Amino acid sequence: MYLRIEKGSAVPISRQIADQVATLCASGSIKPGDRLPSVRELARELAVNQNTVLRVYERLCGEGLLEMRHGQGTFVTGRMSKARMAAHRTRLVDELRQIVRQATGLGLSPEELHELLGEAMNGEVTAARAAD
Amino acid sequence: MNEPAIDLQAVYKSFRSTPVLRGVTLSVARGKTFAFLGRNAAGKTTTIRMLLGLLKRDDGAIRILGLDPQREPIELRRRVGYLAEDQTMYGWMRVDEIVRFVAPFYPTWDHELAARYLRDFELPLRTRIKHLSKGQNVRLGLVLALAHRPEVVILDDPALGLDPIMRKQFNRDLITHLQGEGRTVFYSSHLLYEVEPVADEVAILDNGRIVRQAETESLRRDVKRIILSREAYTAVRPDLRLLDEQIDGGSVVATVEGAERALTALGREGVEFRVVDLNLDEIFEAYVAGRRGEATEAKPQAELQPLA
Numbered sequence: 001m002y003l004r005i006e007k008g009s010a011v012p013i014s015r016q017i018a019d020q021v022a023t024l025c026a027s028g029s030i031k032p033g034d035r036l037p038s039v040r041e042l043a044r045e046l047a048v049n050q051n052t053v054l055r056v057y058e059r060l061c062g063e064g065l066l067e068m069r070h071g072q073g074t075f076v077t078g079r080m081s082k083a084r085m086a087a088h089r090t091r092l093v094d095e096l097r098q099i100v101r102q103a104t105g106l107g108l109s110p111e112e113l114h115e116l117l118g119e120a121m122n123g124e125v126t127a128a129r130a131a132d
Numbered sequence: 133m134n135e136p137a138i139d140l141q142a143v144y145k146s147f148r149s150t151p152v153l154r155g156v157t158l159s160v161a162r163g164k165t166f167a168f169l170g171r172n173a174a175g176k177t178t179t180i181r182m183l184l185g186l187l188k189r190d191d192g193a194i195r196i197l198g199l200d201p202q203r204e205p206i207e208l209r210r211r212v213g214y215l216a217e218d219q220t221m222y223g224w225m226r227v228d229e230i231v232r233f234v235a236p237f238y239p240t241w242d243h244e245l246a247a248r249y250l251r252d253f254e255l256p257l258r259t260r261i262k263h264l265s266k267g268q269n270v271r272l273g274l275v276l277a278l279a280h281r282p283e284v285v286i287l288d289d290p291a292l293g294l295d296p297i298m299r300k301q302f303n304r305d306l307i308t309h310l311q312g313e314g315r316t317v318f319y320s321s322h323l324l325y326e327v328e329p330v331a332d333e334v335a336i337l338d339n340g341r342i343v344r345q346a347e348t349e350s351l352r353r354d355v356k357r358i359i360l361s362r363e364a365y366t367a368v369r370p371d372l373r374l375l376d377e378q379i380d381g382g383s384v385v386a387t388v389e390g391a392e393r394a395l396t397a398l399g400r401e402g403v404e405f406r407v408v409d410l411n412l413d414e415i416f417e418a419y420v421a422g423r424r425g426e427a428t429e430a431k432p433q434a435e436l437q438p439l440a
Binding site: 005007008009010011012013014040043044046047048049050051052 | 165300303304307308311312324325326328329330331332349352408409410411412413414
């Protein structure tokens with residue numbers, strides 16, 4: 001599980017971790033049934049307070065995205081809460097807007113952007129088939 | 133065990149006629165990692181030296197694990213690990229020699245633990261201390277501060293002079309060997325972005341007083357920057373706990389604590405505003421260098437500090 005913590009960001013560390021784990025779940029990089037690193041391991045890896053990591057895991061468990069199985073660890077359930085889904089969607093729309101702005105800045109026409117998006121989607125479908 | 137690990141009540145200290153601490157009050161719960169923040173010469177090292185009984189306070193009370201550092205310094209040093217700022221050790225000693233030299237001072241010294249730290253920290257046993265790098269020096273200091281299994285560990289600006297790789301490594305050491313083992317850690321630093329991922333709680337020392345003590349995450353929820361028009365600002369200003377205010381053209385950029393109440397007040401007035409999240413650096417700056425022009429009522433608003 002690759003997470004990137006941006007130090008000095010205006011986004012609190014706990015939110016950075018929670019958002020990135022949710023994004024990895026949504027994108028399928030981590031799948032239902034996958035075991036996440038332990039609190040201790042992830043805290044060490046990211047050089048982040050163990051309590052912070054624990055609180056993030058607990059919150060994501062509360063939302064149903066993760067579950068703690070006693071003595072076994074923390075696992076992905078794949079269920080995403082409505083609130084988290086909505087937040088995710090908002091972020092996605094923001095990112096799409098940014099992409100559109102960048103494309104406009106580069107002088108791409110709407111048709112060209114549609115075409116590029118189509119190609120990207122085809123690439124993802126092919127990659128997913130190859131992975132299955 | 134609800135007694136705090138570290139407790140200061142209205143501590144005063146002056147050097148000659150210069151007051152350094154003017155009533156410092158703070159409390160650290162057991163098992164917490166506590167970052168003590170302040171500008172250079174704010175009095176951080178003075179406070180730390182008083183915690184260890186190395187300096188006498190003029191007034192106030194200090195308890196560490198229930199002990200008064202001035203009255204019971206020996207017992208205190210047995211239960212507290214200490215890494216001084218820019219700790220200088222005998223440069224001619226080898227790493228293994230200084231460990232053997234320090235061990236007998238502590239009845240609870242754990243030789244196996246010391247050996248494990250030396251291994252984990254990849255310290256070269258046969259190298260003379262004067263030939264160690266800055267990072268290795270800090271790690272050796274940690275071995276000496278930790279091998280007697282202290283309940284409380286006090287570190288005076290341990291990240292000072294470390295490069296970014298060593299700082300991250302130091303944070304990992306702190307998380308694995310100190311937080312992971314349930315020890316109370318009290319450390320000073322001026323590198324706020326390094327402190328934020330690690331500290332449970334922070335205190336900001338300014339002008340000889342603690343201007344804020346809070347959990348790291350609640351502090352970020354509580355301090356926000358609000359941008360609004362001058363008219364709206366005049367209406368809500370009495371409701372705000374201001375840290376800093378600056379004029380930017382027709383609007384005011386105000387940094388406030390108690391953000392939740394401020395936002396409620398703004399909502400009640402029905403004024404338009406924008407909220408900006410701040411990082412720990414910006415929050416720290418607002419507390420120690422915030423500018424409040426006592427301007428809105430008595431004086432014209434133009435006397436507010438303009439944005440640089």
